[in-house]
Amino acid sequence: MSLVSQIVVNSNLELVWKAWTEADRLSEWFAPEVLVELKEGGKYELYFDPINKRSMSTAGCKILRIEAPHTLVFEWKGPDPFTEVMNKPANLTQIEVKLKALSDGTLVTICHSGWTESEPSQTARSWHEQAWAQMLSSLKSKLEAGQGILCCQ
Template sequence: MTNQNTAEQKIIKKKVMIDSKADLVWYAWTKSDRVSQWFAGKAIVEPEVGGKYELYFEPGNEVGNCTKGCTIIGLEPFKSLSFTWKGPDPLAELMNQSSKLTEVNVKLQEIGEQTEVTVTHTGWGEGQEWQRAIDWHVMAWDQVLSSLKSALEAGEGELCCQP
């Protein structure tokens, strides 16, 4: 996994190579039942611009620790997906207001029998609390991409960010 995060730039950028064709990686990000196998226990994904990109990390909790209200803001089938993002409950006051949502872009590039997945997370604010949010998401995106890789290569994804 490649890390390219710089606090100065306020960008998180992560890359991973997955032994899978791009269409399967695409479906892992855009089909609710597949997202719920490796990312969050429940997912509501409507793969169209303006559609929902809602992940629920705690079973039965549809208020906290979720991305309820997040939407897809960009979509190029089998190549890129962009959506708004909310942080976990400890960061909710800082980053979960509709005017402060960050953005995640997922790009896929098929290289032979593998797919390079690049996640870029932007829209961070300034200050110590925002740096705490960035640091937390650096860790979380490592977990997410590791789970995606395991799910697609071995069928053993682990849900992210469990309490």
């Protein structure tokens, strides 16, 4: 049971791709500090609290698949309250970002998979539903008006 979020960003596909794959651009709208090694098996780490990189981060997460400039798949960890549910190596979830060029911009689709039927997993899934909507709004704001806010501060 995947969680799917979508938004249309009035920006071209190449810029939206760069916003997801270049560290300096990701840090403008998603997390204040990021580490991206754009290759399969490369790091995809976001630090929502750069002072403590083990807390509130995706430290240790890796890129699983790249099909530039349309698909990016990476491992995901949730915030600290969900550590037991989704932040251990055996229970990491996955994010698939799909980009599709439209006549008026780019359709961004996020598919967050790896949830279980357990109550704690479903609680984490519900939290992420709100968080992805906020994050996509930040991406849209940044690319359309240069006003992106950091998600999940």
